[in-house]
Amino acid sequence: MKSEKITNEGESRRRRYEDACAAAHGLDLVGDRWALLVMRELMLGPKRFGDIRASLPGISANVLTQRLEDLEAGGVLTRRKLAPPAAVQVYELTPWGYQAEPILQALGRWAARSPHHDPTLPISANSFLLSLRTMLDPSRAKDLDVRVGFRLGEETFLGRLRGGALDIAPHTIEDADVTFAAAPAILAAAIYGGQPIEALEAAGVLRVEGDRSLATRFVTLFPLPPRVEPPV
């Protein structure tokens, strides 16, 4: 039996930048592969291990376990057991963890201009919804106060657009002013790709309920920044 785990006694000797720069310390915390994407998947609310994994095609179970441990040790998230009726364990960002959203937004805004960005790859519900928060143009939205429902696969989310800001959370959608039902990639095509709503409905891949004129306005609130000219 050499199973003496000298590895870590609660304190990790993980590889670190020895740098006082706060950004470098941020990379110590969330710079590992997959770490920020795990946080992205928790950004709209707690999730279970399997749901995170399903949202991140390509991550393996042991890596996800590792990232969750590291992020918990860093104070970014906590594991919590739901009330006995459904006593499942979920992972939830700490209040400070939720405040990491501007990192994802800065990264997303910048990379959206990349010459190599490929928007045709698969996209998760969370990353699509977060992209709306990121790309919303407050000046175009500032005089709107509406509730927008999203039915993305099994899950429903309710967005509250008010004062030029957009809050989104998992929620029922019966009292939304307008509701979009489609795969995330389809909605992205409508909002970022300029695909007309009617065409997508005619193709049977999108359904709009409620205020249709609001729907056509809503999809224009998220302008994409110009691409950088292709590589020399």
Add this chain to the structure above:
Amino acid sequence: MKSEKITNEGESRRRRYEDACAAAHGLDLVGDRWALLVMRELMLGPKRFGDIRASLPGISANVLTQRLEDLEAGGVLTRRKLAPPAAVQVYELTPWGYQAEPILQALGRWAARSPHHDPTLPISANSFLLSLRTMLDPSRAKDLDVRVGFRLGEETFLGRLRGGALDIAPHTIEDADVTFAAAPAILAAAIYGGQPIEALEAAGVLRVEGDRSLATRFVTLFPLPPRVEPPV
């Protein structure tokens, strides 16, 4: 001889997240270890290989070579040869590369609140100066229009504070209104650690030239956000 480098025919098979999310693509570009810190070192102007390396204690030459190649392939930076008198090669961010600064700022602002952040580690001139741009409180600075010089080791930088924003670039400092000469860590102690300027001068680790009352005001313009409560 199996030295057939099948590796890459100009196209890289680098490990990528297959994800349409722009943030995920951003991680494809700058998510590798050291990548963002290399960009940080170039954020205030072009640098040579050796200078980047000297600013990043712990990076090894081959990793730096690799990161520079990858970032160049991603359109983030270019290599450029200076005019014949000093025909040295330097690395310089592209205009789009410079626009990545908000990523560093979001990361830094967030991680500055970490319970595990250790400000006593070594700090480079660039990361200190960038931290000023990050942490400047525009409301405290909005009615100031001054030139601030920094002598950090061999290099000098000139900061222009105006309209609540701070521009910084390598520059001579003879026409600054006030000048700080000290190691970056010392200046950080004065600005973020609340060390009195007089005490640091008495200790012989800091020298202030020019408008001294401006100096005492300047160091109050960069409030630190509150730390998160230590781990449970």
Add this chain to the structure above:
DNA sequence: CGGCATCCGGGAAGATACTG
């Protein structure tokens, strides 16, 4: 089934030595 440990192969990171 969800969560986590273990083993293994490949590849990136780290350290050192070497070359133009």
Add this chain to the structure above:
DNA sequence: CAGTATCTTCCCGGATGCCG
């Protein structure tokens, strides 16, 4: 000084299997 070559170490990714 600016990288390149080489070797070691360790992380990532996939598979399997244990256990509640």
